[in-house]
Amino acid sequence: MNEFQRRSAEINDLLCVLNVLNWDARTQMPAGGSSARAQQQATISALAQEKLLDPAYEAAAQVVSGDDSTDDVENRAAQQALAAVSALRRIPAELTRELALLKSEAQDVWARAKAANDFSMFAPALTRMVELNRQLAEALGYEGHPYDALLNLYEPGVTVATLLPLFERLRAHHVPLLKAIQQQPQPRSEFLNRSYPADAQKRVSLTLAQKFGYDTQRGRLDESAHPFEISFTRQDVRITTRFQENFLSGALFGTLHETGHAMYEQGVRPELSRTVLTSDLTGLYAVGGASYGTHESQSRLWENRIGRSKAYWELHFPQLQAAFPEQLADVDTDAFHRAVNTVRPSLIRVEADELTYDLHIMLRVELERQLIGGELAVKDLPEAWNARIKSDLGLDVPDDAHGVLQDIHWSAGMIGSFPTYTIGNVMASQFYAAALEQVPDLEAGLLRGEYTPLREWLTDNIYQHGRTFTPHELLIRATGRGLDPQPYLDYLSGKYGELYGLNLQKEQTT
Amino acid sequence: MNEFQRRSAEINDLLCVLNVLNWDARTQMPAGGSSARAQQQATISALAQEKLLDPAYEAAAQVVSGDDSTDDVENRAAQQALAAVSALRRIPAELTRELALLKSEAQDVWARAKAANDFSMFAPALTRMVELNRQLAEALGYEGHPYDALLNLYEPGVTVATLLPLFERLRAHHVPLLKAIQQQPQPRSEFLNRSYPADAQKRVSLTLAQKFGYDTQRGRLDESAHPFEISFTRQDVRITTRFQENFLSGALFGTLHETGHAMYEQGVRPELSRTVLTSDLTGLYAVGGASYGTHESQSRLWENRIGRSKAYWELHFPQLQAAFPEQLADVDTDAFHRAVNTVRPSLIRVEADELTYDLHIMLRVELERQLIGGELAVKDLPEAWNARIKSDLGLDVPDDAHGVLQDIHWSAGMIGSFPTYTIGNVMASQFYAAALEQVPDLEAGLLRGEYTPLREWLTDNIYQHGRTFTPHELLIRATGRGLDPQPYLDYLSGKYGELYGLNLQKEQTT
Structure with missing residues (x-):
């Protein structure tokens, strides 16, 4: 050395x-x-x-x-x-100190405000957080919008200028598709809320994670209030899930999601352990993935593209039924697949389906960008939030706890991180489309539960490199294009068009 | 600050x-x-x-x-x-480096030698370990025997010169007492080896630990191959046990033992957290106890003086029986108390009863002292070991795995730590005798399961001080005397005399 x-x-x-x-x-x-x-x-x-x-x-x-x-x-x-x-x-030392202090204080304040359902309790801390993040942006520097400097901490290379057109395109697709879905009858899904013992949920979830290729010789699954993945080099990559007795799909898809993150970390080349290329040095965090968005692309790919596919459940539903014979006695593969792909506007981001999830994200990004840009005052935030939920999702926000106070991110100082969820969705479809193109018989193998060829393609093209390449470089190398929403839009239209029997016109999907 | x-x-x-x-x-x-x-x-x-x-x-x-x-x-x-x-x-940097390297290598070599039952595989590493520890003793300095320098790392203030007379006195007491016991019929104890599910063992053990006063808001019980206690300040003090399905008393008394260690750490004054007085700076280890021996005195006190007493099981046996109704159907309190106090010479230290345990320790101390003093060569160690087991315990050692290779300590470089087990036994009885004398109605309360007065006396006199005082100072302050085996000898003679119906002559016990 x-x-x-x-x-x-x-x-x-x-x-x-x-x-x-x-x-x-x-x-x-x-x-x-x-x-x-x-x-x-x-x-x-x-x-x-x-x-x-x-x-x-x-x-x-x-x-x-x-x-x-x-x-x-x-x-x-x-x-x-x-x-x-x-x-x-x-970054001035004084700003670092103030931010660290405010982050720990603001999270407490936020938790109390959320419990009391009172945004005004949180407003002063958030105002200060916006102010300090504006100072942080100035210190870090930017060319276009101050929000770029913050976004760059989570997703290097993406700017407001590239993000806005992307989001406009998604919105133009998602909103009409959602309206069309809402005119169709909903599948049954009540059986997901029957009683599923946590122990059995954990056994099934872990088995499915291992089937994807999560190596439990170098990992383990635990329970925590909020699911997460974390790594201490590629040799020890742990995941957690929350097991709710009356909500089977929470832990199930939560585990598949974290498994995607974990396989990314486990797939980093051994030579990159203990190097800068498995360290987010600016964030002082050990991580092997290229960016938040790239990481999220892998959790979404395994959770949604594979885990919510028809082929997946044709193969694995019998296993689930064997684990819960009484609870799933009157359910078949088709009904289960439809239930876990139900699209239904809701108030809470973390409970949202694949389609409305992006709308939740875009709302947050729009508002935090305006906060940082000084176009929106913190005191006007709840009203702006509620108006957007109404126009995008057609819902009335009953109170702040179900609205502007629901997420921990702003109190934790993570202004600029929300875009990466949707960027992850977009990248997931790009990578998956490229894998389908480049790996012979990939789809036929998946029908037989052969996940290794996909994991190996992802390892070759993404995982092994750790943080060697930028997200953009990874995309170019693997797919030949920069960030491009087309495969993602095609996937959503195709999937929901079929599930909800929609006769979609071509212009909605391109 | x-x-x-x-x-x-x-x-x-x-x-x-x-x-x-x-x-x-x-x-x-x-x-x-x-x-x-x-x-x-x-x-x-x-x-x-x-x-x-x-x-x-x-x-x-x-x-x-x-x-x-x-x-x-x-x-x-x-x-x-x-x-x-x-x-x-x-300590020369080179010696520190060599010792660290040898410790990690020697433990592997030892594990392989033990598995292969072949001392000659381990002999070269042990020879080097003895040599490096001799150099360490020279570097640290000593007045009497080089072994003093090593012993001082674990038990400040004790020397070969003070240890030898103490050990002679214990041997003069233990060996005849053991012979007398061996002439008596043994109680039944076969029921301890019935099938006890690990889950239920864990529940009962933890309940008993909490009853002593182990605070699980600042601790937790887990399973590990070798039981241990460890603290990350007094606010987080964890214990582990090994649950063996066919050996009830292992986990039961193992947990009470670690609970004693844990209550010591939990009882340190909050003001001493994050100070030198909860740090073993020479050993680079966070610990609140004054010394290995002082720590062991607390595990032994709670495990043996309280946990193996008749009064304890008169109170708690019904609880144990409720947890294991079938396994303990034909057992009563008296039979259980006798079974968990059976004295029987055996080859393995960690399975030994209270009386023969000291003989195992004295054997090791004698041999490691001779190794460091150059009076015994590593190659002659197995023969010396086996001879001593024969003379003290009357047993033939069948192979090295059941003899000289059984403990990890020497391979881990811990030459000088063995005396602290027996010193802990001696101190436990001294402290307990003082508590009995100083706390009104202590014994009557214990009969009713009131452990708080004892724990508080121990906290006042020992726990709260962390490493502020030397073991000797603690003894003087709490008991008015330095290390004194009399209370310990009285306890053993009294207890086993009664259990085995011995008519002990006074000169054996004083």
Whole structure:
């Protein structure tokens, strides 16, 4: 190891340790441990930042990047380290301190405001959060809109200028499709809310995850209040789900979703462990995926493109029925497949179907962009939210807890992260379309439950590279095009057209 | 916080994080995670050592210790930090590196040698381990025997010169008592090996632990191959047990044992969290107990003095019987109490009863002392071991796996730690005798299952102080005497005399 590699390994170890502390806090830690744990996390986090901003690290990265014999991958690692150092140096220490403090305070305030169903309790903290994020954007720098600087933290290369036309195209497709669906009768789905013991849900979910290729020699499934995936190098990639006794599809698809994230992390080349290319240095987080959107493309691909397909349930429904013979006695594969693909406008993002999910995201992105741009005041946010829910989804928001207060993101300071969910949807369809084109007999194999060829194509084209390439580069290399919503729109129209017996006109889908 | 406190908190955080990583590795981590985890642990460990040996830390400790306004406790913290820094500085970096390397290698070699039942496979690694520990003793310094320097790492203040007379006195008591017991008929105990489902064992064990006062808002019970207790500040103190379906008393008393350790850690004063006084700085380990022996005194006190007493089972046996109605249908309180106090010479230390346990310990201490002193060669170790088992316990050792290869300690480099088990036994009886004397109606309360007065006395006298006082100081403060085996010998003679109907002559017991 050279000096740059040695220091990078140390930083990555610290970030992996932070992930272990985080996983433990969310799945195992007794309630009494929280304040001591927060201090331990703060100490490790400060050490990681100190090591990253150590002038000797920058110097070591410069030696590597200035050396003609450095190979391409190593050179990219050095470049990324230098970019992160430069970005972090641009942020005033006082702003970093204030943001960290506000993030921890604002989450408490938000939780109380949500419980009390009172946006005005949260408004001052959110106002301050918007202000500090505006300062952060100015410190980081941008060419077009200040929101670009924040978005870039989660999805490098995407800007407001590229995002808006994409979203307009999605909206022009989604809204009429939703209206057409709403004129059709809904399939039955009441059986999803029968009583499903958590133990059996966990067994089935884990079996299905393993069938996709999740390696439990290098991972495990636990329960937590909010499902997540987290990795401590590719050798230990853990997932969690929430098991609700009266909601079978929650844990089931939740697990398939996290499995997609996990297989991405497990598929990173071993050589990238303990390097910059499995570290989000600006965010001080150990992660092997290229971006939030790229990561989300893999959870969505495995959860939705595969896990909600007809072929998938033709193969696996008997297994599910065997696990829950009484609960699913009067259900067949077709009914189950229709039930888990029901489109129905709802108030809550995390409960939304594939189609309305994007509308929830676009609403948030539009509003946070306006907040950062100074076009919308925090006090006017609930009204703007409710109006948009009404116009897009036709629903009246009864209270803030079911509206503007539902998500933790803004209180956690994650302004700029929402777009990545929809970007992930778009990328998932692009990658899947490319795999179908490039892998002979892929679809025929999937009908037989052969997931390895797809996972291997994804590993070759995406997973193995870790953070070596930007999302755009990955797309170009794998699909020949940049971000392109067409495969995604074709998928949604085709799927729901068939499920709801719609006679869609071509102009809606292109 | 002053500079010394701030730096101490940071070091303690790192040591607590090491404990989290260790706990996770032993209870949760998938097999594939081990090598990455070892690197993460090495990184955190190196950082802790770096922070400890930073000249600025020594300077900050000197400021505190040189300041007349420093209070006694803070002054002790500074003194302990200075002593640890001075000790660690005496150890050549090369020796530290070699020892760390050998420890990890030797444990693998030992595991293979034990599986193959072949001491000669382990002999070279052990020879080197003895040699490096001799060098360590020379580096640390000692007045009497080189073994003193090693012993001092685990039990400050105890030396070969004080240990030998203590052990002689124990042997003079234990060996004849054992012979007398062996002439008596044994109680039945076959029911302990019936089938006890692990789930029910865990429920009962945890209930009994909580009844003692183990706070599960600040702790949790898990399963691991070897039971242990570990803390990440007093706010998060975890224990593990091994549940064997055909051995009820293993998990039961194992849990009570670890509960004693855990209540010690949970009872440390909150003010000592994140200080030197909950850090073993020389061993780079977060721990609130004064020494290995003091810690062991608490596990033994709760497991044996309380947990194996007649009064305890008169109160709790009905509960056990309710949990295992079929398995314990033909057993009554008396039979159960006798069964869990059976004395029977055996080959394996961890399966030994209270009386023969000390003989196992004294054998190991004698041999490791001779190894370090150069009086015994590694190649002659199995013969010496087997001879001693024959003379003390009357047993023939059939093979090395049941003899000299049974314990992990030497391969883990822990030469000098064995005495602390027996010292713990001795201290447990001293503390318990003092509590009986000082707390009115303590015994009457215990008959009613009131454990709080005992726990509070122990908290006042021992737990709350963390590592503020040496074991000797704790003994003097709480019992008025230094290490004194008399209460322990009285306890064993009294208990076994009664259980086995012995007519013991007074000179055996004093």
